[in-house]
Amino acid sequence: MYHHVKKLMYTVNIGEPDPRFGRMLLEQFGGANGELAAAMQYSIQGFNCEDAPRKDLLMDIGTEELSHLEVVGALIRMHLKPMKNEREAAEADPLVAIAGGGGVALFDSMGNAWTADYLKVTGDLAVDLRSNIAAEARAKIVYERLIAFTEDQGSKEALQFLMTREITHMRAFTAALESMEKAPFSIGIIEPTPVLVDQFFNASTGESQYGETDFSGPWNQGNGLTAVQSEIKGGQGLDVTPYTPKPGSQKPVPADSTPVGQYTGPVGKKQAALHERAKIEAEKNATVEV
Structure with missing residues (x-):
């Protein structure tokens, strides 16, 4: 209101x-x-x-x-x-x-x-x-x-x-x-593809008229990330090995929203039940202003 x-x-x-x-x-x-x-x-x-x-x-x-x-x-x-x-x-x-x-x-x-x-x-x-x-x-x-x-x-x-x-x-x-105590970069319920998730693709080639070349920093060489060169430059390119994790491979936390989709398996039902229990508990402990 x-x-x-x-x-x-x-x-x-x-x-x-x-x-x-x-x-x-x-x-x-x-x-x-x-x-x-x-x-x-x-x-x-x-x-x-x-x-x-x-x-x-x-x-x-x-x-x-x-x-x-x-x-x-x-x-x-x-x-x-x-x-x-x-x-x-x-x-x-x-x-x-x-x-x-x-x-x-x-x-x-x-x-x-x-x-x-x-x-x-x-x-x-x-x-x-x-x-x-x-x-x-x-x-x-x-x-x-x-x-x-x-x-x-x-x-x-x-x-x-x-x-x-x-x-x-x-x-x-x-x-x-x-x-919420989620792991950093933890989104949703499906984990990202290993190796690929840690690869920073260097999509720049050549040198500009101002002499600009490739730069290195914590965004491409650090924090678990590794720079990968394009095949155009003779590099190995991104690792595109197929990977099919199951829903729930990315561990949800109690405060997460209920997953959406027909094929989330038991993860969606478990999260929905968790929220229902939390709602009942919250209502039981709620204070009413007079």
């Missing part, structure tokens, strides 16, 4: 309205990395989550993102206010001024309509948490760039608040992922 409290999570005050900056701010209202996209992504992930503790996390942060949307909306409306009665201000963005009445709308800073294509929802908890960490990082850098394009102190302070919360959420999602 959602309940609207008539108070902003952060009180917004600005000095001189700046319609052009207001248009920039629309990126965090109806853009790909904006607050509505975050609120919908985390909430829908939460609806689908079978693990009660992490479902609570997703719903908490998804709800906070709706509060952030309200803050961004208030900030935008203050900056766009001159569009309602000043032609020069309206010319900064006729779409917002004429079609939207000089207020917020579900568009980004370039006038592109918001779309559910922005959302990353896979139904796999570990994968979704990784997507959320990346989403918070993208939003953080957008807020940082917005701060760099205004001198209005009130706007800067509001954006600093919103930017900071992105890092808080990154930390929470990272902690949630780590608390």
Whole structure:
């Protein structure tokens, strides 16, 4: 259940309205990395989550993102206010001024309509948490760039608040992922092909006009990875020996989502039963607020 409290999570005050900056701010209202996209992504992930503790996390942060949307909306409306009665201000963005009445709308800073294509929802908890960490990082850098394009102190302070919360959420999602106690790079229930999984394919040949050649680093020579040269360069190429592991060869953890597919064998049924027992236990130990 959602309940609207008539108070902003952060009180917004600005000095001189700046319609052009207001248009920039629309990126965090109806853009790909904006607050509505975050609120919908985390909430829908939460609806689908079978693990009660992490479902609570997703719903908490998804709800906070709706509060952030309200803050961004208030900030935008203050900056766009001159569009309602000043032609020069309206010319900064006729779409917002004429079609939207000089207020917020579900568009980004370039006038592109918001779309559910922005959302990353896979139904796999570990994968979704990784997507959320990346989403918070993208939003953080957008807020940082917005701060760099205004001198209005009130706007800067509001954006600093919103930017900071992105890092808080990154930390929470990272902690949630780590608390699942999955092995690094463990995704799903089918293990990757041995040898092949450790091979970094060197797909670069030749030397550029700037003298750039192949580089070595921990991404291709370390962390268990080994660089493999292309057959074009006389190398051995990737090991393509067929390998057919069974579902369950990649060991799942209790918090993992139930596997999807007709041929997951007993792994899917076992995970579903595990979640059902956990749900019953959680309900039994739940506290009810009066």
